[in-house]
Amino acid sequence: MRLRICGLLNKADRLDFAVLRDTLGISDATLSKHIKTLADSHYVTISKSSSAKRTDARRVTWLSLSPTGRSAFAAHVRALQDIADSRA
Secondary structure, X not given: OHHHHHHHHHOOOOEEHHHHHHHHOOOHHHHHHHHHHHHHOOOEEEEEEEOOOXXXXXXXXXXXXXXXXXXXXXXXXXXXXXXXXXXX
């Protein structure tokens, strides 16, 4: 799941938590757990901001892949490609 999260975040500057949750088809709790692990590893950054679309005081949680996360993701993809190429 964390590889999928990083793959989606790698394609964007940032994603809304709800969009990422819905795209992955997982619960808030499951996504939160994975995001916390990735953030603790400095792979994902979390920011919150108000939204003009909301009428309540809730804020939007934005998730981004950090430079460290992008580098780790790219290295992981390269390793997977090497494994796939060696089996071909």
